[in-house]
Amino acid sequence: MARRKEKRTESSLYKARTPSLNDVTAQQPPIQNEERPAASKGFMRKDLARVIAEELHRWAQVVVYALPVLSIIITRNWDIINKTYQLWSSPLPPLSRLRGVFEEAPGTRANAAIVVLARNRDAGEVVHTLKTFEPTFNAKYRYPYVFLNDKDWEPQFKQTIADFLSEVRAVNISVNDTLYLRFGKVKEEHWSWPAHVDKTAALKDMRQMADLGVLHANKESYHHMCRFQSGFFFQHELLKDFKWYWRVEPDVDFFCPLHYDPFMFMESHNKTYGFNIVAPEFMATIPSLGKTVKAYMRERNITSIPPTLKLMWNETTDDYSGFHFWSNFEIGSLDWLRSREYGEFFEYLDATGNFFHERWGDAPVHSVAAGLLLRPDELHYFEDIGYRHADRIHCPIVKEKQGVYGPCECDVEELKRRRVQWGIWAYSDRWMNELKKWQRWAKAYQTPVNLEDKRQAALVGQASDPPPVLP
Numbered sequence: 001m002a003r004r005k006e007k008r009t010e011s012s013l014y015k016a017r018t019p020s021l022n023d024v025t026a027q028q029p030p031i032q033n034e035e036r037p038a039a040s041k042g043f044m045r046k047d048l049a050r051v052i053a054e055e056l057h058r059w060a061q062v063v064v065y066a067l068p069v070l071s072i073i074i075t076r077n078w079d080i081i082n083k084t085y086q087l088w089s090s091p092l093p094p095l096s097r098l099r100g101v102f103e104e105a106p107g108t109r110a111n112a113a114i115v116v117l118a119r120n121r122d123a124g125e126v127v128h129t130l131k132t133f134e135p136t137f138n139a140k141y142r143y144p145y146v147f148l149n150d151k152d153w154e155p156q157f158k159q160t161i162a163d164f165l166s167e168v169r170a171v172n173i174s175v176n177d178t179l180y181l182r183f184g185k186v187k188e189e190h191w192s193w194p195a196h197v198d199k200t201a202a203l204k205d206m207r208q209m210a211d212l213g214v215l216h217a218n219k220e221s222y223h224h225m226c227r228f229q230s231g232f233f234f235q236h237e238l239l240k241d242f243k244w245y246w247r248v249e250p251d252v253d254f255f256c257p258l259h260y261d262p263f264m265f266m267e268s269h270n271k272t273y274g275f276n277i278v279a280p281e282f283m284a285t286i287p288s289l290g291k292t293v294k295a296y297m298r299e300r301n302i303t304s305i306p307p308t309l310k311l312m313w314n315e316t317t318d319d320y321s322g323f324h325f326w327s328n329f330e331i332g333s334l335d336w337l338r339s340r341e342y343g344e345f346f347e348y349l350d351a352t353g354n355f356f357h358e359r360w361g362d363a364p365v366h367s368v369a370a371g372l373l374l375r376p377d378e379l380h381y382f383e384d385i386g387y388r389h390a391d392r393i394h395c396p397i398v399k400e401k402q403g404v405y406g407p408c409e410c411d412v413e414e415l416k417r418r419r420v421q422w423g424i425w426a427y428s429d430r431w432m433n434e435l436k437k438w439q440r441w442a443k444a445y446q447t448p449v450n451l452e453d454k455r456q457a458a459l460v461g462q463a464s465d466p467p468p469v470l471p
């Protein structure tokens with residue numbers, strides 16, 4: 001400050017002593033440029049040079065004195081500076097960066113893995129998913145990723161993922177670091193035509209379905225993928241030591257930071273299957289699924305529709321309503337999928353060949369299995385996980401209650417305009433009636449999240465509010 005003042009005073013003195021060009025010209029008649037006296041020009045140039053030299057000298061002094069002070073400040077605060085740099089230069093969305101996502105959460109972990117089925121060409125889409133999945137959850141909890149593929153993984157895919165995680169978490173993660181990353185290939189028998197299916201007849205059916213406009217009907221790989229996700233992914237060698245999985249897909253978004261570990265929540269509340277979005281199925285993909293479920297029940301002497309299945313059963317037609325958990329998001333028990341009950345049910349479904357003759361998706365298959373084999377209280381609706389897959393979005397309706405769920409980075413108003421409520425995509429009045437059954441289920445069985453720390457615990461009451469009234 002003192003230096004600045006001194007500088008200002010000196011330059012005003014200088015101004016007072018030295019007539020300006022305006023003063024000089026004001027006292028004399030206008031003259032042509034070439035007639036301007038040489039002495040006046042010389043005087044100005046010399047003066048300007050002196051001022052510049054003085055300024056430079058002054059700044060040099062400032063630098064010389066300030067440099068040691070600056071270097072002491074930088075050295076003492078190096079950690080903060082470095083971390084700030086990493087935060088701002090990271091690829092994460094701005095809000096997430098500010099939350100200090102690089103800190104690994106302390107405490108116990110569940111025996112769980114994040115499972116991603118993808119292709120080599122999906123590296124960019126997987127990174128897109130990780131851009132929000134990491135800051136909202138896994139950069140803190142660090143569950144291992146298990147990447148599965150029906151083809152061999154290319155080194156480029158593995159490296160892209162390892163590089164991204166290293167950058168996000170500011171640690172070095174190599175492609176061989178099995179603590180965080182595992183890459184596996186799907187067994188051929190889990191991704192090929194089963195012997196009991198007549199391939200020629202199935203291909204004909206697939207073409208017919210495609211002609212009727214059934215999405216992906218003509219894509220053989222899609223049928224294999226749905227069968228694999230329905231009956232085999234949990235048998236993969238890389239998952240055999242885990243009890244829990246979170247299914248994550250390429251090119252999805254997660255909007256809300258999670259303040260607790262959903263795997264631990266599932267474990268401590270005796271939950272088996274967790275979902276986030278439910279949707280109606282295109283019935284042309286599963287014309288005989290409901291009948292097959294009924295046939296299975298008859299074979300097993302199950303005389304009435306079990307309570308969970310009732311939630312997705314159309315009583316008028318006595319058939320599966322098509323209401324399903326959207327399985328691109330799942331947090332569930334691998335032990336359940338590996339259980340004898342699930343295995344026998346899947347084998348019964350698979351024996352029909354209708355993963356190929358029809359286009360049964362893994363979402364309705366997991367849903368009817370949960371309906372048949374699980375109690376209503378074993379399901380959990382992860383209302384607090386803001387999520388997008390394709391054109392469907394779930395954003396916690398209670399976003400405003402920041403601290404429990406939020407702050408979420410999804411636009412609730414926009415979602416309301418699009419009639420996205422309570423994680424449900426509402427299509428028709430019939431669907432609204434179906435959804436009311438789920439409201440009743442939520443009131444009776446939805447378990448509020450019991451947040452660990454006291455500040456969050458004080459807000460738990462809000463999480464147990466009944467779901468919002470449907471429009």
Ligand SMILES: Nc1nc2c(ncn2[C@@H]2O[C@H](COP(=O)(O)OP(=O)(O)O)[C@@H](O)[C@H]2O)c(=O)[nH]1
Pocket residue numbers: 116117118119122148149150151221222225248249250328
């Ligand atoms: N390895 C592999 N993964 C696939 C294939 N087809 C789909 N997937 C994966 O299976 C999941 C569902 O596929 P997707 O195309 O997203 O189907 P949608 O969500 O039903 O539209 C995603 O995780 C995809 O990456 C395939 O041919 N090979």
Ligand SMILES: [Mg+2]
Pocket residue numbers: 249328389
């Ligand atoms: Mg998908």
